[in-house]
Amino acid sequence: MSKIKIIIIAFLASLLLSAAELRAGISQDFDGRIDQGLEILYQGDYDSAVVIFDSFIRDHPKNPAGYFFKAGLYQTRMSAYESDFWHRYYKNSVDSAIMLCDLALDDDPGDAWAYFVRGGSFSYIAAWDARQGKYLAAFRNGLKAVADFKKAREIDSTLYDAYIGIGSYHYFRTKATSLLKWLPFIGDAREQGVSEIITAVEKGRYSRVMGQNALLWIYTDYGRDKKALELGRLLEKQYPNNPFFHWAVPEVLWRQKRWPEAEAAFGRLVNLLEGQNALNNYNKVVASYKLAKCLLENGKYHSAYRAAQQSISYPLDQDTAGRLVNERRRAQEVMLQAEKRIRENQ
Missing domain, CATH: 1.25.40.10 (Tetratricopeptide repeat domain)
Structure with a gap:
C-alpha cells in the first residue's frame, strides 16, 4: 500500500x-x-x-x-x-x-x-x-x-x-x-x-x-514495526476469518524483507480473500502479486509464476483495472523473472 x-x-x-x-x-x-x-x-x-x-x-x-x-x-x-x-x-x-x-x-x-x-x-x-x-x-x-x-x-x-x-x-x-x-x-x-x-x-x-x-x-x-507485528498478530488471532484485520502483518514483513514470513502471511491472506465474495477483485490482485514476489525472493520460481499469473488473471471492471495498473505490471515482471530462473535451472 x-x-x-x-x-x-x-x-x-x-x-x-x-x-x-x-x-x-x-x-x-x-x-x-x-x-x-x-x-x-x-x-x-x-x-x-x-x-x-x-x-x-x-x-x-x-x-x-x-x-x-x-x-x-x-x-x-x-x-x-x-x-x-x-x-x-x-x-x-x-x-x-x-x-x-x-x-x-x-x-x-x-x-x-x-x-x-x-x-x-x-x-x-x-x-x-x-x-x-x-x-x-x-x-x-x-x-x-x-x-x-x-x-x-x-x-x-x-x-x-x-x-x-x-x-x-x-x-x-x-x-x-x-x-x-x-x-x-x-x-x-x-x-x-x-x-x-x-x-x-x-x-x-x-x-x-x-x-x-x-x-x-x-x-x-x-515505523514501529515490533509493536505493529505484536498488535497485528493479536487481532489476527481474535478475528481469524476476517481479511480486514490481516493486512498489516504481511505489509510490515514485506517492508522488512522477511520474505519467508511474508510469504506465509500473504498466503493466509490470499486464502481468506478467495473465500470472500469480492465485488471487484482489487484485494486479490494486490495480495496475489505480493505473494508472488515473496515466492520469487524465496527461490520458489514455479509457485511465483503461478501466483503472479493468477494476479493478472482476475476479471476487473474498468475503474479497478485503472487503479491496478502498477500492481499488474509488477506481477508481469515477477512472471518474467520467474520464467527466466526456471529456464536457467533446467
Missing part, C-alpha cells in the same frame, strides 16, 4: 465505531444490540450486522446511535472491499446521525453522547473526503469532529472513547503537515495522539477493537 493510502485507512479505522460510556440524554434508550452488531461486524459478517443495527433503529428511531454505527459499518465495508458500492447507504446513515444529534442537542445542550456521535459522524465524512483526494474538505470536517469530541470530553471527563478521535486528530494533523504543505506546522503531536488512543482502548466502552486497529496502522505508518 502507498503511504497516503495507509494513512487514510488508519485515519478511517481509528475513528470507526467508537462510542462513549453512556450516561444520559440519547443514551437512555441504548441497548445491547449495538455490542452484538459490532462483534458480528468484527467477524466480517456485514449483512448480519446491518440487520441488527436496523433492528435497533426501528425500535429507537430518534436515537442517532443506530445510524452512526451503521455508517461506520458501511465505511468499514467500503475500505475492506476497496469499493464505493455502499456509498449511498453510508451517506444516508451519516446524514441521519448528524440530523438526529442536532435535534438531541437542541433539546439538551449538555448531552455529551450526542456531541460524541456527531463528532464521529463528521470524522466519517472527513475520512471519505480524504479518500477522494479532497484534503481541504477533509481538514475542515476533521476540525468539526475534534471540536465535538473535545466538547463531549469537557461535559463528561470520563467519556474516554472521545480520546480516540482527539488522539487520531493529533497524530494525523502532524502527518498532514508533511503531505499538505499549505497547513501550518504546529509541532509534533504524534506521541500525544498515540497516548490518547491507548487511553481510549484501555478505558473506553467501545473502543478496544477498532482502537487497536487504529494503533496497528499508526505503528505501521510510524
Whole structure:
C-alpha cells in the first residue's frame, strides 16, 4: 500500500465505531444490540450486522446511535472491499446521525453522547473526503469532529472513547503537515495522539477493537514495526476469518524483507480473500502479486509464476483495472523473472 493510502485507512479505522460510556440524554434508550452488531461486524459478517443495527433503529428511531454505527459499518465495508458500492447507504446513515444529534442537542445542550456521535459522524465524512483526494474538505470536517469530541470530553471527563478521535486528530494533523504543505506546522503531536488512543482502548466502552486497529496502522505508518507485528498478530488471532484485520502483518514483513514470513502471511491472506465474495477483485490482485514476489525472493520460481499469473488473471471492471495498473505490471515482471530462473535451472 502507498503511504497516503495507509494513512487514510488508519485515519478511517481509528475513528470507526467508537462510542462513549453512556450516561444520559440519547443514551437512555441504548441497548445491547449495538455490542452484538459490532462483534458480528468484527467477524466480517456485514449483512448480519446491518440487520441488527436496523433492528435497533426501528425500535429507537430518534436515537442517532443506530445510524452512526451503521455508517461506520458501511465505511468499514467500503475500505475492506476497496469499493464505493455502499456509498449511498453510508451517506444516508451519516446524514441521519448528524440530523438526529442536532435535534438531541437542541433539546439538551449538555448531552455529551450526542456531541460524541456527531463528532464521529463528521470524522466519517472527513475520512471519505480524504479518500477522494479532497484534503481541504477533509481538514475542515476533521476540525468539526475534534471540536465535538473535545466538547463531549469537557461535559463528561470520563467519556474516554472521545480520546480516540482527539488522539487520531493529533497524530494525523502532524502527518498532514508533511503531505499538505499549505497547513501550518504546529509541532509534533504524534506521541500525544498515540497516548490518547491507548487511553481510549484501555478505558473506553467501545473502543478496544477498532482502537487497536487504529494503533496497528499508526505503528505501521510510524515505523514501529515490533509493536505493529505484536498488535497485528493479536487481532489476527481474535478475528481469524476476517481479511480486514490481516493486512498489516504481511505489509510490515514485506517492508522488512522477511520474505519467508511474508510469504506465509500473504498466503493466509490470499486464502481468506478467495473465500470472500469480492465485488471487484482489487484485494486479490494486490495480495496475489505480493505473494508472488515473496515466492520469487524465496527461490520458489514455479509457485511465483503461478501466483503472479493468477494476479493478472482476475476479471476487473474498468475503474479497478485503472487503479491496478502498477500492481499488474509488477506481477508481469515477477512472471518474467520467474520464467527466466526456471529456464536457467533446467
